[in-house]
Amino acid sequence: MRKIAGILVMILVLTSCGSASSTTPPLQESPADSPTAASPSVVPTVTASPSSTPQASPEPEPKVWVDIYPAVQWSPPSPLNILVLGSDGRTYNPRRCSYSGRADVIHVVSINPEEGTGTILNFPRDSWVFVPPKGAYGRINEGLYYGGPEGMTATVERLTGIPIHYTVITTFCGLIRMVDAVGGLDIRVPSTMDTDPASGFGCAWGEGPGANERCSKDDIPESGDVIGHCEPPRIIREGLQRLDGCAVLKFARQRHGLPGGDFDRTTNQARVLLAGLKRFRELASTPAGLLNLLQIFKEHVRFNASCTGIVAITGCRDAIGLALLARTISPTGVESYTLRGSAGMAGEASVVFLSSSNAAIYRDVKTDAVINGR
Numbered sequence: 001m002r003k004i005a006g007i008l009v010m011i012l013v014l015t016s017c018g019s020a021s022s023t024t025p026p027l028q029e030s031p032a033d034s035p036t037a038a039s040p041s042v043v044p045t046v047t048a049s050p051s052s053t054p055q056a057s058p059e060p061e062p063k064v065w066v067d068i069y070p071a072v073q074w075s076p077p078s079p080l081n082i083l084v085l086g087s088d089g090r091t092y093n094p095r096r097c098s099y100s101g102r103a104d105v106i107h108v109v110s111i112n113p114e115e116g117t118g119t120i121l122n123f124p125r126d127s128w129v130f131v132p133p134k135g136a137y138g139r140i141n142e143g144l145y146y147g148g149p150e151g152m153t154a155t156v157e158r159l160t161g162i163p164i165h166y167t168v169i170t171t172f173c174g175l176i177r178m179v180d181a182v183g184g185l186d187i188r189v190p191s192t193m194d195t196d197p198a199s200g201f202g203c204a205w206g207e208g209p210g211a212n213e214r215c216s217k218d219d220i221p222e223s224g225d226v227i228g229h230c231e232p233p234r235i236i237r238e239g240l241q242r243l244d245g246c247a248v249l250k251f252a253r254q255r256h257g258l259p260g261g262d263f264d265r266t267t268n269q270a271r272v273l274l275a276g277l278k279r280f281r282e283l284a285s286t287p288a289g290l291l292n293l294l295q296i297f298k299e300h301v302r303f304n305a306s307c308t309g310i311v312a313i314t315g316c317r318d319a320i321g322l323a324l325l326a327r328t329i330s331p332t333g334v335e336s337y338t339l340r341g342s343a344g345m346a347g348e349a350s351v352v353f354l355s356s357s358n359a360a361i362y363r364d365v366k367t368d369a370v371i372n373g374r
Contacts, residue, residue: 018131024317025369058117063175064302065178065300065301065305066168066169066174066302067168067169067304068168068303068304068318068322069167069168069169069303069304070165070166070318071083071150071153071164071165072164074165074166076113077113079110079111079365079366079367079368080113080117080165080325080369081109081110081111081162081163081164082108082109082111082164082165082166082322083107083108083109083152083153083156083164083166084106084107084109084168085103085105085106085167085168085169086103086105086170086252086269087102087104087144087170087171088101088103088104088141088172090099095167097141102125102139102141102144102145103140103144103152104125104253105269106122106123106152106156106266106344107120107269107270107273108121108156108160108162108164108365109121109273109328109334110162110365110366110370111334111369112368112370113325113328115368115369115370116328116329117329117333117334117337117369117370118333118334118369118370119227119369119371120273120274121337121339121361122270122336122339123140123156123266124140124265124338124339124341124352124354125140125141125262125266126139126141126351127139127140127341127345127351127354128344128346128353128354129158129354131151131155132147132151132154132155133146133147133151133154133155136144139349139351140156140159143156149167152167159362160263160362161362161363161366162362162365162366166318172336176246176249177245177300178276178300179243180244180245182276182279182293184242184243184245184279185242185248185272186240186241186243186278186279187241187251187271188239189238189239189240189251190268191238192235192238193235193251193254194234194235208373220308233250236250236251245307251268251271251272252269252272254268256364261343262352263338263352266338267336267338270336271336274334274336275331275343277326277334278331281294281322281326281327281330281331284323290327294320294359297320297323302319335371337371339355339358340355340357340358341353341355341358342355
């Protein structure tokens with residue numbers, strides 16, 4: 001019966017993929033369908049406002065938390081490679097697909113759909129590589145600044161030789177909202193984190209004149225206040241913690257005070273990705289929970305054909321397909337690997353020189369999405 005209900009859920013969602021934004025309230029979970037008490041399953045949803053008049057009103061602009069850009073056509077059952085990016089930009093810049101900054105988060109998530117296994121490759125953001133949209137060497141995160149999401153895709157593909165099928169990108173604001181929408185993430189914090197004044201919260205979250213304008217315009221209502229104003233915790237304790245969106249952002253951005261600096265930061269970001277996968281599977285364990293999650297996908301994930309902002313006709317279905325694939329992947333079957341390298345200087349710039357030994361890792365992951373020497 002549960003399998004039949006799941007199929008019905010998919011039919012409902014797929015047949016409504018044509019709309020950019022839906023006002024149909026999703027199903028609510030019954031107590032019997034809820035996951036364990038430690039993992040609350042209620043996902044905030046958007047419901048229709050009652051109206052006393054039949055007049056149609058223009059639909060509001062969707063609040064986009066995540067953009068997905070298709071690149072190389074994926075042909076199952078070959079490995080699926082997804083480039084995951086987080087922009088450090090606070091300003092809206094349509095010329096660069098709303099991402100004016102550099103890539104603060106850079107990971108290649110490779111999945112073997114037949115085996116249900118995979119690897120997350122973690123790239124230090126200061127890695128010194130050739131950046132195609134710049135036409136010169138630079139830090140790897142400059143690929144986003146000079147070429148948008150597609151420029152970052154070209155940069156990573158040139159470095160690794162791994163074909164990227166989808167590029168997924170979010171911002172500070174988008175990350176906070178995604179995490180809060182699913183009730184937080186359970187993350188095992190390796191060591192206690194104190195406040196890092198260099199993590200940029202003051203710039204992003206309104207601690208000075210005009211600071212609110214530095215978030216995406218989609219996050220600033222007419223009142224001028226940032227929706228869900230973020231106040232990062234001063235300390236994140238060591239051990240397993242349920243972190244809200246703002247705490248996850250702090251955890252993912254903190255570098256100063258970590259023994260491995262940028263290497264530890266990118267490793268922590270992979271912990272966030274794995275925690276997100278675990279949370280997704282918890283919430284998607286029932287048909288009602290899966291429908292709620294897919295409703296969030298429909299409302300807040302934008303599928304772009306290119307950096308021009310053209311929405312792909314098959315975007316909704318592709319995004320749902322990715323969500324369903326994620327439902328089959330266990331976090332325990334996904335290995336996190338931080339690329340090897342050493343800190344150094346390129347002129348006056350502090351950078352990371354990646355080790356030549358990473359080439360074998362790229363080849364290994366490209367073959368079957370796992371690091372196994374084959």
